[in-house]
Amino acid sequence: MFRIIHKDSRTRARLGVLSTPHGTIQTPSYVIVATHAEVKCLKPSDIKKTKTQIVICNTYHLWDSALASRGGASRISFVHKRLGANIPIMTDSGGFQVFSLGFGQENRIGKILNPVDNRLAKSIIHRGRNVKITEKGVCFMINGEKRFLGPELSIKIQEKLGADIIFAFDECTSPLDDFDYNKKALERTHRWAKISLKCKVKSEKHAPYGNEVSRSGLNGKHQQLFGIVQGGRYKSLRIKSAKFIGSLPFDGIGIGGSFGKDEMVKTLKWIVPHLPEEKPRHLLGIGKVEDIFNAVEQGIDLFDCVIPTREARHGRIWTAKDHYDIRKRKYANKNSSLETGCKCPACRSGITRARLYKLFKDNGKKKQKAQRYATIHNVWFFNNLLEQIRKSIKNNTFIQFKKRFLNQHNNK
Numbered sequence: 172m173f174r175i176i177h178k179d180s181r182t183r184a185r186l187g188v189l190s191t192p193h194g195t196i197q198t199p200s201y202v203i204v205a206t207h208a209e210v211k212c213l214k215p216s217d218i219k220k221t222k223t224q225i226v227i228c229n230t231y232h233l234w235d236s237a238l239a240s241r242g243g244a245s246r247i248s249f250v251h252k253r254l255g256a257n258i259p260i261m262t263d264s265g266g267f268q269v270f271s272l273g274f275g276q277e278n279r280i281g282k283i284l285n286p287v288d289n290r291l292a293k294s295i296i297h298r299g300r301n302v303k304i305t306e307k308g309v310c311f312m313i314n315g316e317k318r319f320l321g322p323e324l325s326i327k328i329q330e331k332l333g334a335d336i337i338f339a340f341d342e343c344t345s346p347l348d349d350f351d352y353n354k355k356a357l358e359r360t361h362r363w364a365k366i367s368l369k370c371k372v373k374s375e376k377h378a379p380y381g382n383e384v385s386r387s388g389l390n391g392k393h394q395q396l397f398g399i400v401q402g403g404r405y406k407s408l409r410i411k412s413a414k415f416i417g418s419l420p421f422d423g424i425g426i427g428g429s430f431g432k433d434e435m436v437k438t439l440k441w442i443v444p445h446l447p448e449e450k451p452r453h454l455l456g457i458g459k460v461e462d463i464f465n466a467v468e469q470g471i472d473l474f475d476c477v478i479p480t481r482e483a484r485h486g487r488i489w490t491a492k493d494h495y496d497i498r499k500r501k502y503a504n505k506n507s508s509l510e511t512g513c514k515c516p517a518c519r520s521g522i523t524r525a526r527l528y529k530l531f532k533d534n535g536k537k538k539q540k541a542q543r544y545a546t547i548h549n550v551w552f553f554n555n556l557l558e559q560i561r562k563s564i565k566n567n568t569f570i571q572f573k574k575r576f577l578n579q580h581n582n583k
């Protein structure tokens with residue numbers, strides 16, 4: 172169940188509370204990535220200490236172990252057991268990884284299209300040899316093995332994983348796909364959205380759902396299913412998708428797909444006005460500082476990104492002003508904390524730049540320690556930023572806070 176508790180007077184930003192079987196999430200919120208149902212480099216007991224409210228695990232990577240697990244009499248779900256922290260968890264549908272095999276891995280294209288990719292665009296052929304899309308789903312090759320994933324199986328796996336929030340299976344197009352391809356893919360995604368809902372309902376025999384009682388009327392005590400808006404870089408498709416997915420009885424809305432660089436705000440302005448106001452909105456795979464502010468301003472409640480965790484593992488430390496590489500020689504003798512005044516558990520325990528520099532130089536156990544401290548700091552930094560954003564929405568000072576923060580932040 173999602174409740175909006177305050178709306179910013181000047182923008183679409185809103186404060187909300189999302190209830191799940193494993194607790195509530197104050198929104199807007201960062202969703203920390205826990206690919207294999209663990210936040211890399213953190214101990215389970217670190218997770219809550221970094222102000223993490225919710226994590227997202229990867230269905231594609233947990234697929235085999237989930238289906239192999241018996242479940243048994245345990246009341247704890249597969250992902251909660253593995254994470255070892257009693258907080259809300261999401262799983263993605265697995266679609267993004269499967270489609271990445273086709274366009275991402277082979278062509279080195281991510282979610283955001285860089286100018287350099289544009290130059291390559293003409294020489295790249297759609298989808299790789301590894302991926303074949305049919306009405307039922309996607310056949311793909313991985314490590315010489317033929318596999319298949321479609322809407323029914325994705326829901327089945329996600330139910331087995333047992334997260335609080337799961338996603339419908341959708342087709343992610345490449346930023347290089349043209350209008351005609353995106354149109355076809357979108358129609359397929361919409362058919363898959365209906366199938367995903369149908370499968371979920373079938374398995375929730377006792378759950379009242381239908382025209383009279385919406386799934387969100389279940390008080391957040393059930394596993395929630397979010398639909399996904401696609402449509403690539405095309406306004407008419409994005410609006411069509413927002414209206415269609417918004418009209419279905421999903422518990423929340425995910426916004427997926429790739430945008431050209433600097434196209435995020437434009438895309439959100441097309442989509443958000445057509446989404447149901449009362450449902451939570453998750454922008455998938457976005458999480459840089461400036462993008463966070465812009466997404467919140469456009470009415471986004473949740474977003475996930477690997478930046479806080481992945482960059483920490485490589486020694487990149489985030490601060491309100493910038494980010495820096497702690498492995499550089501100039502930090503070898505700096506006895507200040509990772510960020511002046513930082514209240515994260517690592518900085519409060521007295522970790523200095525010099526100490527972290529030294530720990531990162533080690534190749535063994537000490538490096539693991541370094542990565543843990545860096546992860547604690549970065550995850551706390553992003554979660555704390557979101558806490559400040561929530562405060563500013565509450566006080567109707569979001570726009571002032573955004574300007575002030577971004578003015579002093581050099582790495583957007």
Ligand SMILES: [Zn+2]
Nearest residue numbers: 513515518548
């Ligand atoms: Zn810190």
